[in-house]
Amino acid sequence: MFIIAFSFSFYMINTNKDMRAFATLYQSIFTSFVWMLGEFEYKDLLIDQPPTYLPWLHYFFFVLYVICVPIIFLNLLIGLAVGDIDRIQSSAELEVHARQVERLIQIERGFSKMLRKRTKAFEHTEYPNVKSSVRKKIVDFLVSLVTQARDREGKENTTLRTRLDKHEERITEVYTQLRKQTQQFTRVLQTIKHIEDYLNRTETTGSSVDTSSIPSLHSEQIQSRL
Numbered sequence: 420m421f422i423i424a425f426s427f428s429f430y431m432i433n434t435n436k437d438m439r440a441f442a443t444l445y446q447s448i449f450t451s452f453v454w455m456l457g458e459f460e461y462k463d464l465l466i467d468q469p470p471t472y473l474p475w476l477h478y479f480f481f482v483l484y485v486i487c488v489p490i491i492f493l494n495l496l497i498g499l500a501v502g503d504i505d506r507i508q509s510s511a512e513l514e515v516h517a518r519q520v521e522r523l524i525q526i527e528r529g530f531s532k533m534l535r536k537r538t539k540a541f542e543h544t545e546y547p548n549v550k551s552s553v554r555k556k557i558v559d560f561l562v563s564l565v566t567q568a569r570d571r572e573g574k575e576n577t578t579l580r581t582r583l584d585k586h587e588e589r590i591t592e593v594y595t596q597l598r599k600q601t602q603q604f605t606r607v608l609q610t611i612k613h614i615e616d617y618l619n620r621t622e623t624t625g626s627s628v629d630t631s632s633i634p635s636l637h638s639e640q641i642q643s644r645l
Contacts, residue, residue, distance in 0.1 A: 423448065423607065428480050448608060455488050495597060498590040505583050 527535070 423604065448611070451484070451488075454484065455492055495593060498586070498593065505587065 530538075
């Protein structure tokens, strides 16, 4: 929608047709679309072919376009990249744990059966009423500190993951809307192309314009597409 709005603006203020990039509506839309990708060509468009009709208005719309459209487009791409990074991190964590398990299995297979039988624990007895030694207290204290730190980190990761999931859903919605707008933009370009071809044929033959044969977008179709 931003591209179409700016395209019509540049086309309307280029009344003298002195800028070939905006000589027709179709060329204006195509130029705005190329500008969105970063190919501004400022010297060729505004220096070598300066506008003669209201030049300050040309420069104003150009600066406004540079500020609005590329920044919005780049933010959409960055949002999509953030979702991909989150997926890659989650899959990488699972792969690291899987490799650790495989490494432990390989180490265990390297021991002899006799050593594995001697070190294998079939049962473990706990004595809850036995007083713990100073060494055990120190170990328990250190273990509790590590456990608390891990719990806090786990809660923070859970909160962060929830926020990332919400952002990913919003990004998915924005991506869907962007695809719909791209499809609408393609239909508008096709319609404008048909109209220009018809007008060119009419000017060549010198016949009157029959508006019934010009393809148009009715208001009901536009509302249904939007």
